[in-house]
Amino acid sequence: MSKGPELIITEKDNAARRIADILSGESAESDRVNGVNVYKWGGKRCIGLSGHVVGVDFPPEYNDWRDVEPVELIDAPIDKHPTQENIVAALRRLSRHASRVVIATDYDREGELIGKEAYELVREVNEDVPVDRVRFSSITDREVTEAFENPDELDFDLAAAGEARQIVDLVWGAALTRFLSLSARQLGDDFISVGRVQGPTLKLIVDREREIDAFDPEDYWELFADLQKDSTEEPSADPRADESARDEESFEAQYFYLDEDGNEAERVWDGEAAEEAYETLRNVETATVTSVRRRTRTDDPPAPFNTTQFIRAAGSLGYSAQRAMSIAEDLYTAGYMTYPRTDNTVYPEDLDPRELLDEFTANRTFGEDAQTLLEQEEIEPTAGDEETTDHPPIHPTGELPSRADLTEDEWEVYELVVRRFFATVAESAKWEHLRVVADAGGLSLKANGKRLVKAGYHEVYPYFNSSESFVPDVEEGEALAVTDTEMEAKQTQPPRRYGQSRLIETMEQMGIGTKATRHDVIQKLYDRNYIESDPPRPTRLARAVVEASEEFAELIVSEEMTAQLEADMQAIARGEATLDDVTEESREILEDVFEGLMESGEEVGKHLQKSLKADKTVGTCPESDHDLVIRKSRRGSYFIGCDGYPDCTYTLPLPSTGKPLIMDEECEEHGLSHIKMLAGRKTFVHGCPLCKAEEADEEEDLVIGACPECGEGAASETPRDGDGEAVEGEHGGELAIKRLRSGSRLVGCTRYPDCDYSLPLPRRGDIEVTDEECEEHDLPKIRITYGDSDREPWDLGCPICNYREYQAEQVDGSELESVKGIGEKTAEKLKAAGVEDVPSLKEAEPDALADLMDGVGPDTVRKWQSAAD
DNA sequence: GCAAGGTC
Incomplete structure (x- = not known):
């Protein structure tokens, strides 16, 4: 037996470093083995994995999609192989002579599996070394020390539960994905995927779109009246003061009635009835207050952030789920906040809010708020419903970045995290609600006012709406002047599409995906061309995939599959079922699914192909009967081409910036769909591509001067090529403002394509050629105006100077x-x-x-x- | 090249 060092294995490098610090009393030194960080002190080594370092997959002979029938994957063997070679190698090297191994991966099911994977790698090179397991839910002095003082054993049943999930997911996902892709002949990068989590997520989006499509709007009317409290008691000397006093005492009330069930209703569904009520309302001069009700409401501060709620809050600041997580991850790695992937909404016991607040008191941005919070007599943090063992809720650490350490976005997200922590230790807010009901000619009017009487946590957490609505103090029986009335014609609205954060919240409620994967799943749907734009809208392909799944493999688009799997996993973890029981049963169900699927393979394929084409179709070709579809040139740019190519070679260009999105709107003249170009913040609507091309054809080039490359005054020594043709020098080329068929505008040479000199012009705005001239370039200065909009005109100036400045930037x-x-x-x-x-x-x-x-x-x-x- | 789950 060798007396080698003791090896501690964690799930990630960050945890390895912090645990080493705690156990060594900050004396651990960092070393690198195979390019992997290893922390050493005394007779100990601590290494961090990178989550799963081995992966499950079919053996290589199953790799060719065309060679292997998808159904064969159901009973195909499954291998485990290292996916992070360097970490696996380092782990092997360190465990060969270890005297003891301690598994310190995360305290959850996946952590147990990762621990078991490490255990197996250790066993490969060291049969006898004792292996322990420690569990702690946050990396704090007390928890870690305690865990290492009371080591436990690996829970192989719990790990097996995780393995069952891996197998079920792989078999179902791979077999069905290959089947759909093969049936639609989509074998390149654009394969058609389904899976236990992406399936139901996609169905959620498609179902909502179905509701929207089926929605039939209904007309209704709402009536309003401005009421004014009589405030003529003491007219002041200053008439303006009277004016503003009157403003303050005026408020809007809405008409309501009691419906058949005796409930208050504001919407009037009958046009004539609305008209009649409005007639009455218009003719009354006063309304009499019939009831005044006051009540105070306590508005408790929010619970600590878990991943989902963090994403939601960042979403309301304009960050996509993906981006919010990416920033959070960086803030975590830099040490400014805790681990961003957590389900927990209850702070661990050993988080001392006062101690943490103390760290902020000297800070420029947060100092004052932290100080105020510390002055509270008692600090009792809020808690959510979910208390898990994985990680603490997201909160800032005691290490503060300076503003210069972070980008603007990072700072904004960091401030959100800090302020959320502040909110959770702040006092409740108090609102005073005032409800006034008045009678106007037999019609009931109501107004709800609210006033924030104690700001409480809103003082430190400005992200929630805390705006007040004013209703003056009135008394029962008081007469109010009706100063204005209004009837608004409205329509019921279809349900709204899910935004990214709503989607993530709904996935969480349905129990699909995990805190660490839900945002990735949404990204995957974008990558697979299932959804586009934001909030996401499903493509035709997505509808077809959901339809096909609903018909033949309902489970893969149902949340039931996860629910069942979850129950099975719990049975395995309790020792009441085995991995084989669960995976065998799952394979049998999939066999049945395939029976139906294989009978209708051709039909399914055709349906998918049709939808794929519909996603690209802009309309009908004006020169042949074929469809016009969006295509990609070999250079990677998009254009519109005729599906009858090569018989029909009709094309229309598209702008060079962005990715085209086919809109619902159609051109009345040409019947083609409008196009939007997606390019982040440069996204714009291109409109009908044929209109754009025709506008360009109709618009004459406007000459503004000589081409500096080949026009009058250009290099006079004219070099000639072999044919005596000039390649440079004066050719009488002129500079003109041009509109291209792709919709873009530029200043270019009239001898194009012989001379390709050009200067860019903005896409938006009206181009105005001014009388002013640039002395250096003999060109008129250009000004861009924006029609009726409020936008200030832009003096672009001489196009050459402008382009130079632009390039300099x-x-x-x-x-x-x-x-x-x-x-x-x-x-x-x-x-x-x-x-x-x-x-x-x-x-x-x-x-x-x-x-x-x-x-x-x-x-x-x-x-x-x-x-x- | 398929999934979903870790992690970066």
Whole structure:
């Protein structure tokens, strides 16, 4: 037996470092083995994994989708193999001579499985070493020390529960995904996927869209009256004061009646009845107060952040789920906040709110609020319903960044996290509600006022709406003047689409996905062309996938599958069922699914193909009977082409920026769908592509001067090529303002394509050629106006000077190269794609940007974005 | 190349 060091294994590097610090009393030193961090002190080593370091998959002979019938995957063997070679190698090296191994992975089911995977790797190289398991729910001195003093054993049943999930997910996901993809002949990057979590998520979106489609709006009317309290008691000397006093005493009330069930209703469904009521209301001069009700309401501060609620709050600040998590992850890695992936909404016992608040008292931004909170006699943090063992709720650590350490976005998210913590230890707010009902000519009017009498947590947490609505103090029997009346014609609205955070919340309620994956699932739906735009809308393909699944494999789009699996996993964890029981039964169900599916394979395939085409179809070709579809050129740019190609070669260009989205709106003249170009914050509506092309054809070029490359005054020594043709020098080329068929505008040479000199012009606004001239370039100055809008005109000036300034700004684009993974060439490409600096890189929509760049996928873009933070 | 779950 060797007397080697003791090895501690955690789930991630960050946890390894912190546990080493705690156990060593901060004396641990960091070393690298195989490029992996290892913390050493005394006779101990601590290494962090990166989640699962081994993966489950079918053996390589099952890799060819065409060679293997999807149904064969159901009973195919499943292998486990290292996916993080360097970490696995380091783990092997360290465990070979270890005298003891302690598994300290996260305290949840997946953590138990990751621990078991590590255990098996250890066993491969060291048969006898004792292996213990420690469990703690937050990495604090007390919890960690206690856990290591009372080591336990690995729970193999719990790990097996996790393994069963891996197998069921792989078998169902792979077999069905391959089947659908093969049936629709989609084998490239655009395969058609389904899975236990993405399936029901997609169905959620599609179902909502079905409701919207089926929605039949109904007309109704609402009546309002402005009421005014009589405030003529003491007229003041200043008439303006009277004016404002009157404003203060005036408020809006709404007409209501009691419906058949005796409930208050505001909507009048009958037009004539509304008209009649309005007639009455218009003719009354006063309303008499019939009831006044006051009550105070306590408004408790929110619970601590779990992942879902954090994403929701960040969403209301304008961050996508993906982006919010990416920022949170960076703040976590930098040590400013706790682990962002957690279900827990109850602070651990050893979080001392006073101690943590203390850390903020000296801070410029938070000091005052922290101080105020500390002055409370008692501090009792709020708690949510969910208390789990995995990680504490998201809260700031005692380590504070300075504002300069963070980007603007990071700071905004950090402040949100800090203020949420503040809110959870702040006092409740108090509202005073005042409800007034008045009678106007037999019609009931009501007004609800609310006043914040104690701001409480709103003082430190400004993200919730705390606006008041004013209703003056009135008394029963008091007469109020009716100063204005209004009848509004309205229509019932279809249900709203799910936004990203609503989607994540609903997934959580349905019990599908996990805190760490829900936002990724949504991203996956975008990547698979199932949803587009934000809030997400389902494509035709998505509808077809859901329809096909509903008919033949209902379970894969149902939340029931997760519920059943969850129950099975619990049975395994309790030792009441085995992994084999569960996976066998699941395979049998899938066999049945395949029986129906294989009979109708062709039909399913056709349906999917039709939908795929519909997603790309803009309308009918004006020159042939075929469809016009969006295509991608070999250079990676989008255009519209005839589906009858090569018999019909009709095409229409599209703008070079962004990814085209087919809108519902259709051009009345041409019957083509309008196009929107998705390009992050540069997103714009292109409109009907044929209208754009015709506008360009009709608009004459407007000559504004000589071309500096080939026009009058250009280099007079004219070099000639072999044929005696001039390649440079004067050719009489002129500069003109042009409108291209793709919709963009520019200043270009009239000799195009022989001379391709050009200067950019903005896409929006009216171009005005002024009388002023640029002395340097002999060109008129240009001004952009914005029609009726409030926007100030833009004096763009001489187009050459303007372009020079623009380019000078772009030189700063070398800033892009400071981002890990971006070199000179990539920075060039990025600039060509319209991404000039780090902020715009971070705001870019990964899909749209990837589409603009050869050889770059959306995942790469996301990597840059997180590296740029 | 398929899933979902860890992690970066």
